[in-house]
Amino acid sequence: MDLNTITEVRRPASADAVTKWENGFAWLAGGTWLFSEPQINTHTLIDLETLKWPSLKASKDGLEIAATCRVVELDQFVEKAPSDWTAAPLFRMCCRSFLASFKIWNEATVGGNICMSLPAGPMISLTTALEGVCTLWPRSGKPREVPMIEFVTGNHANVLAPGELLRSIHLPATALKKNFAFRRFTLTHLGRSEVLLIGTRCPEQGTFLLTITAATLRPVQLRFKSVPSSKEVKDAIDKAVPFDLYLDDTHGSPAHRRHLAYYFAEQIREELSA
Ligand SMILES: Cc1cc2nc3c(=O)[nH]c(=O)nc-3n(C[C@H](O)[C@H](O)[C@H](O)COP(=O)(O)OP(=O)(O)OC[C@H]3O[C@@H](n4cnc5c(N)ncnc54)[C@H](O)[C@@H]3O)c2cc1C
Structure with a gap:
């Protein structure tokens, strides 16, 4: 969409050129969000592409x-x-x-x-x-x-x-050399993620890391010395994610997100135990 509040687009060769920051400035990256809705409080875009x-x-x-x-x-x-x-x-x-x-x-x-x-x-x-x-x-x-x-x-x-x-x-x-398991759920084909969980396991030390995203307002990460039992992983989720940390929007209810977090965590645990 056209952003009719924008009066200036800067294309600096270096980020240092932007010394004084004002309300109404915004860094412009791909612009896929910035140009997707009105930006009534923004008057100047500073393009990051020219930083090369x-x-x-x-x-x-x-x-x-x-x-x-x-x-x-x-x-x-x-x-x-x-x-x-x-x-x-x-x-x-x-x-x-x-x-x-x-x-x-x-x-x-x-x-x-x-x-x-x-x-x-x-x-x-x-x-x-x-x-x-x-x-x-x-x-x-x-x-x-x-x-x-x-x-x-x-x-x-x-x-x-x-x-x-x-x-x-x-x-x-x-981290790049770890084994991993990935689970994601969307209500519709190509829809927005309702839940996205990733587990990794270090092949040498056996440490297990579970990262919960999309289901929660912010990412939550659970670290274990080895692959935990089913109960350990569920208890750890309950401890780290109070019910009000689950997101509530049109893509899923908190109760469904919590259900899927348990369900996928268990699948990931089983997959990385192998
Ligand atoms: C059809 C559609 C589907 C989308 N689906 C998703 C989705 O599933 N998940 C999702 O998360 N988003 C989604 N988005 C929103 C958005 O397009 C994405 O989050 C996208 O990755 C934003 O990246 P961009 O480079 O286009 O950012 P921009 O639109 O350029 O910028 C986004 C914001 O980040 C700031 N910014 C950008 N780069 C920097 C930087 N380096 N340092 C500091 N600030 C910076 C900008 O000032 C702006 O506030 C969707 C948008 C559309 C139109």
């Missing part, structure tokens, strides 16, 4: 994903990932977990999805499950690092200060 950050950098330490990396690029990276990154197929599963994925893939960015901080943000599910760490660039002050599990604080809420920029997300190689 390299999208993906793989090294022995892991994968550096620029905030401006397009979802489609991450989807295609699966074919180029090192063979011992056993969790790489998760990229594709998560990239294809948007509502009507194919419509927004080519424009939406990984960082835009994370900064939207919606419960059904599949890039949040992916980077949290794979123990990502974000690098944030405040408008003044030094860059800071925040673990992905702490980035999203609620429905459409996160730790970013006004004008603070998400620069990149680092996925450690140790």
Whole structure:
């Protein structure tokens, strides 16, 4: 849609060029959300595309994903990932977990999805499950690092200060080499995720990590030294997720989301026990 409140679009060559942040400024990534509804409080868009950050950098330490990396690029990276990154197929599963994925893939960015901080943000599910760490660039002050599990604080809420920029997300190689199990439920074909759970298991130490997203207002992560019993995993969910932390919207009720969280957690537990 046309945004008739916008009076200026800036295309800086460096993020440092934006020193003074004002109410009414917004970083523009893929624009798939920004241009999807009126932005009555926004008058200036600052385009991130002209910063020309390299999208993906793989090294022995892991994968550096620029905030401006397009979802489609991450989807295609699966074919180029090192063979011992056993969790790489998760990229594709998560990239294809948007509502009507194919419509927004080519424009939406990984960082835009994370900064939207919606419960059904599949890039949040992916980077949290794979123990990502974000690098944030405040408008003044030094860059800071925040673990992905702490980035999203609620429905459409996160730790970013006004004008603070998400620069990149680092996925450690140790997480990329884990075994994984993925479960997702949507009420309609290509619908918005009602529940998205990812489990990972370290092949060497046996540690088990369960990440619950979409069902809850913010991601919840449960860590175990080894694969837990059915009761242990259910008790841990109950302890970490009070009933009012389950999301209530047209895509699912809290009771149904909780039911599915138990159901999929048990399937993941069984799959990763093998
Ligand atoms: C048909 C359709 C289906 C959708 N389905 C889903 C879905 O299933 N799940 C979901 O979560 N969303 C969904 N969305 C919403 C949105 O399109 C996605 O969240 C998308 O990933 C946003 O990315 P973008 O790059 O287009 O962000 P933009 O629209 O450019 O920006 C989104 C917000 O993030 C801020 N921002 C962007 N990048 C940065 C950065 N690096 N640092 C700081 N702030 C930044 C922007 O200022 C803006 O407030 C959907 C939208 C449409 C139109």
